[in-house]
Amino acid sequence: MTFQIQAVTIYGKQPGQMRTVPFKTGALNIVTGDSRRGKSALLTIIDYCLASSDYPVKAGKVRDYVSTYAVTLTKPGQQLFVARRAPEDKAVSTVMCVLTQAPGTPPPALEDLRFTTPGDVAKDLLSSFCGIDSTVRVPAVGKNALIAPSIRHALFFCFQAQNEVANPDVLFHSQGEDWRPNTIRGVLPYFLGAVDREQALLQNKLRNLRRDLADNEAVIAVSADLTPASGQAQALLSEAVEVGLLPPQTGELTADLILRHLRNAMVHGELRPNLPDTDPLAALNTRRTELRRLFSQSRAQIADLKMALAENNEFNDQAIEQRARLTSLGLLNRDEDASGHNRCPVCDSTVPSANDTIAGLTRDLAHLDSDLQAIGSDTPAIRRLLVHHESRLQELRSELARNQDQIQELTTAMRTIQQEPDDLRRSAIVQGRISLYLDTAAQHTAAPRVLDRREELREQIAQLEGQLSGSTQDERLTSFLSLINQEIKEKAQALDLDFADSPIRLDTIRLTVVADTLDGPVQLKNMGSAENHLGYHVSTLLSLHEWFTRHQSPVPRVLLLDQPSQVYFPAEATGEEDLQTNDRTHLLNIFETLHRTLQQLDGRMQIIVMEHADLDDPAFSQHVVERWRYGNDSALVPSSWMDPAES
Template identity: 45%
Template structure:
């Protein structure tokens, strides 16, 4: 069982309450002129049920209403939910007042409202009141995360704003907002009853295991070139022999992979290198490269020291700032002596205010000691600041010198490489250096993969677990259950399309849970709702879909709030002469729409409530008996009482 709306209440700053009552299990219509607050009914419900933003429009509501509230009923239970209007330029408020009441109790007085419940907690309370299991988590397509269903997801099926009720591109409330389509696709099967929460958990686990198996396979594929079967090591071994870095292997011998790797490691070990150049000569390029390596190491160490010093300075400044702030507050309150006055050092003086004490106590002595220590620490930390800043400046100056040295080294290397006339012996040495570098790179890369990559091979374990889950899930297929349930819902939609005399009513109609729209199948191909033409068709299919879904929700005891709010359905192609009960050409069509709504309510035996705000005012059943209030200029009635605004202007 879930809830319906018993009343909407508004509070002004004086504590006056304006309540609009509704009948549960019935059709409720509020009709009236424009700008009387009718459309705010839907926005107030959305706001009090935990919307993230303050979507209530209109100066009367934003300027003269202090608190918005709902009274919700579920069986014998009653829940009162109040949310204050944002103060100033705030986008919303993040606390609510949620109270359980005796059924039939009126809204509490403004002084009794306690806005202490955070928005996220309030959403959980409302979701539980709706009947949603808080332990349920549902997977979202193309995402590793799961989301819990909430009362906010139920609003997809309970609200139809003025720009949605006849929109050819949007079928559900807020469908065009970011992340909402993905949430709708995840929630629709759940609310239809086609999702077993335990099965959903297993399917999500299966998706994660498959993703993990893919990553594990990629990890092993990346490491494969460095395994013993690789020919890279053998090729480098041959190049090392050719460059004179290794002695040739015995003729006819076939070295194992481990022996080849051992020989390559010997090439990179620190040892006397073969003298490939005349005695007494030095290789300037090698010297420059060695100098560059040392400069880079020193540069990295200097940057690390600067980072550490700046971190220490920030932490010290933050701590000292807090101490000074607290000291200033105490001084402002007169709890500490002024900066110009010394802490009293007479044992009979108060360490705080300096007044004479009849009896010096141990507390006074301890306070004096702590105040002395606090002032000493503040002084010491303050004096340390110039030392740290000077050290940072010194290190940054060293960093600048290192940058200049690296730049000079680069210039010298380029000049030497471009200008030197290489001899044959130089060519041999350069070739040896190139091979030496390639071997070093190969061994470093292999070591990196060996250290971080492999470890235990979990591919067999993951494959086995995936097979077990697939076998567990093979018994029932959620997609088949969903298709079956949607087929039954589609039959209800078609029956209402026939009752409303909509186009395509005799063609098979289906609700597409992926495209989130209605489709009519015909020999000419599928026709989406956006292609069906005419505002009355768009409106009719919106109403038919929402009524059919709520019929199904009721039959399946789904935790969706059992109400539907429609904002001005008569706007879609109905002329203004219906406003005062006129009998224009659209009168019969509009009246038929309300008869279809009433028939659905009657079918569900009071387990469903519809609230409609309208311009039209039909003098025929079931419209006439369903009107709860008429807000017109002629009678001075509106959502916000006129004297609220008059009082504020007078002030």
């Protein structure tokens, strides 16, 4: 069970100044008032107290006269009081006050608060109070990182600020900030309940093994460059042949064989006539050209495989979605004995070719199943080829590095020995370089060798991939979204929104709402009218919270909406007299939809609306808990806090 908000409390900068705004749990709470009375600050205060990393409270009277913010969180049998000081000298406070209280306990006085809980610890405590599993890790889509879901991630689905509630370009809170879309995509399956804990653990283990394999391959590649078979050893062998210390070498030269030849050059080396027709440097350059060609070819093959893998994944996602739509029609279970009635399975009206239609849709479903099976068998093979070519690319990269070492070593040595007119002196110089290298190689051989775990890790990776090949997480997510989409559509129809008669779906990739019309998909940003934007925001968030509530998801049971009426009349308006009859009806319909959803959830969810309008209609007025207007001298920050005579 997760929490709702019982109260917001602010403490002034003068002794004894304290103001509490209470809220009803399990109900619709409307705070209405004039501009600049502190309504929007409620959302930012709650955000700040729930372990925000920055200071979201906007400049103004609240910042000027408030020293400390607090929020009281409640759930059955438990209550948590969280307080946080306002920043001093623009530095956000990193410590908080977190108190466990008996239910119904009022907020304590400022002098009784002790700010000793570090911010990261407070975030963990709040996440635990919210019911979030601290052991779960989910991938951040588009980033090579894992995320531990926290209270901060749950708030994406709980807040709608004034610039978000009817924004056609963003659907969730903070979606417009850097990296937030990837994070939202990563945590949404967890909060919807599509992430199986055991499968999540296996996925995390698989990612760790892949990282260990990459690290082990990199260490081995570096170690291989330093072994006696390095480019320097081969270059010294070429120098020894060049000055006549060794005869020309043929056949495959292993690391041990090169070392033996170099030792022979030191012990038994004697001058032999140079062979003017041999050019080891030209041979190295030719080999380098061939290595570069192979390297480019391997990179191109990897790019093609990655593209094929991405296309497979994209097709698989689309096919699963289409399969879910076909399956949801219930055609697969249709009674064969009733097929002669020629009725539409959707609307039950008489259709001359109903059997043909059903047969065609069934064939489409069978084709989709066949395609999904084919894609499922192709994908592991593509991954294995990708691993093979990436391993080959690493080998080519190491060989290119050794080749470059040989060229540099040989070029330097030839420049040195060619300055010596005496063959004996040239031979002595090369022997000295070989002696230094052999001493270094001996020290390296004595050092601990790198443990080659590549085969072991590859076997473990293959085993885990086999275990996860039958993962149902994607199918579960598709199924859940299909049910949520039905709720969004029903609410859109109740709000009389455009496109509500078309199939409506929540696009978790683009993080928007899409209507699938006969002319193609229409995203929220392409739907005209701010009323549609507001309506689909409300429909989507309410549908998600219904799902969260009914499936015990660890998301706070509270939805905050800041000024939804802005769609219908300008911010400077003062009340319902500024609303046209049609606009007034539509606005009341929004609040009736909010209240109806809460009734269906039987008090298990809370909605707080900060509103400029103040309508004289029971659908609105019976839910008003605060009126902050200049006429009654009421606001979030009492006017007495700003009166010097009262300080």
